[in-house]
Amino acid sequence: MFSKYLFGCFCIIFLIINSASTNPLGSYVPINDKDLIFSFLPSTMKLQRYEDSLYYFGTIFKGNFFQSMQFCKYHGMDLVSIDNKEENNFIYDFLSGFLSSGDYLFWSSGVKTEPDNHWVWMGTGKPMTYINWLPGQPGNTANERYMEIRYVNGNRGMVFNDQIAGQANHVICEISVPRAVGL
16 A cells, blocks of 8 residues: 555656656656556657557658658657567558558668678667568668668568668657556
C-alpha cells in the first residue's frame, strides 16, 4: 500500500516539474492504465503498439534520410529498427490494412558503418541480426549507406534495400516503452 502511495507521489511531482518545461512536443501521455508509461509524444500522433515499442507510420511525410531522422527525433522517437521477423511482419500487416497496391518506401535507422561496412541500427546502436534484403541487395554501390524498407503489396514482410541519403521516402518512427514493474 505504501509503495503505491509513494509511486503516486513520485508521479505527481514528476508531472509538476515537467509541466513547467518549455518542451514543444506537448505533455506526458499515459499509454494505458496497466503500464503507466509516460512520453513527450503529442497526443495527436496515432501510435501503434507492438511488444515494448510504439510506432508512428508517416505515410504523408516524405523526406531524405536526415530529414526523416530529424522528424522522428523532434517527436521524441527514432527511425524504426527491425529486430526480428515477427516485428517485420507486424509492420507489414499494419501497413497492408490501409496501403493500396504498389511500392512504398520508408526510412529505417539502418546505416552501414565506415570503414568496416557493417550494418547497424542507429536507433538502438546494435548490429543488425535480422535482415530481409530485397533480392540482389545490398547493392553496395558508392554512397548507398542508408537502409530503406519497402512495402510491396503481396510480399510477406518488409524488404530491405541500401539507398543514398538524398532519396525522399516516408518514415516509420519507433520508441521503446519498457513495461512497468510490479503493477
